[in-house]
Amino acid sequence: MAERVDPRFEAELRRGVVQLVALHYLETPRYGYDLVRLLGAAGFQVEEGTLYPILRRFEKAGILASRWDTSGKRPRKYYELSDDGRSVKAAMLDAWKRARDATDGALDRPMKEEEAEAAEPAASEDTP
């Protein structure tokens, strides 16, 4: 049955969340491919073509700060959460928690209880 699930379902589910997880990992300075590896190990298989535009967008928005490290054998660009970025990450985390709790609540509640709640406003409109 699992093979009948649209593969886009999971990808779309993860698309917003991966940004939050990426910001979480960027509390510590990291370079692009390092972040790809970390996200992969956490179960978020993203490739550079997906992650790089996200990092650039965050950098343009001031959520991430960046610097080039030229001390190694070749230059590497490191990204890190900025002060503004920490506020944004906190807001995204709140939004994620709300969505998660709402989803869990809806899925855990028995169906009959939901039908009864849905019928209540109609009944109150009928009564004089």
Next chain:
Amino acid sequence: MSRTERDDYLERLEELLPAREAARVRMEVDALIEDRIEEQRERDPDVDEAEAERAALRALGPAEQLADELVSSPLVIPLATRRTFVRVLAAVFACHLLLSVALTFAGATWDSIPGLLAPLPNEPFAAVFLGVITIFLIDTGALLCIFVAIGRAAPDRLRPTAPLHARATRKGALQGLVLLVLMALIVNLFLDEVFSVKHGDEFRPFLASDFKSIVPYVNLVLAFFALRHILTLLDRGETAMATAAEALGCLSGAALLVIAATLGKLVEMPTSSKLGREAAEVLDNLIERVFLVIIVIGALLLMLRFVRLAIRFGRQVRA
């Protein structure tokens, strides 16, 4: 040093990006590619360099797609814009072609608008064909320029054209049929009475016999429109056949109007003791010009409607 796929990729990416960002993005993407190649080397020291490079490029995706993600305005033309362009082009081309054909029938030998509007050559066939292609290329080029200009100045203005679908109802079909019957009565039985001028105590018709000779063909056009309404009534709504009937009506109507515009004389004002020959000719000329304006506008509107119906018919058949 020979060019690698990586060099080609980075160059293509750079060309697609705005100049102020291109160099910076190239450097960053190059670093990402290098990181992935290095990681592959760490896992397998004997890895083929070219294959490792290809794997890194695959992870980035096509340069066009990456560039599209990076710029604020889309590189890929949205479907809605493309659809709008095609529909507008179809309408403009049809009208342009119609006007050129009208000029050809009218025997014009001069360009109405040099380089833009001219009669089509009517022989040999190759010249006619090239004439049609030229009209298409002019319209495509002009529209492209307009779309680019609007796209830069106000990208939100390039909305899809108005929906092709206008619901056909039985009530509308009945009303349409009544209207068509009235038109048929006027055209076939009361044409002289409607288009007449009072001379003394009597009304004398002023439509030229050339113009009245096309009445049977007007009935054909009306028949197409009537068929459309009848099909709508029978099928309880619009079908592909009804759309086709209306499209044929519009096309034949436009063609008939073009032919009418090129007839020798449309109006022959009757003379009398109160209206001399010279005054009658001036009136003829005046009324003919008014008729021609109405005919040209009518033909263009019918042609536009034909194009929309043709596109709608295609969609109904494919659905």
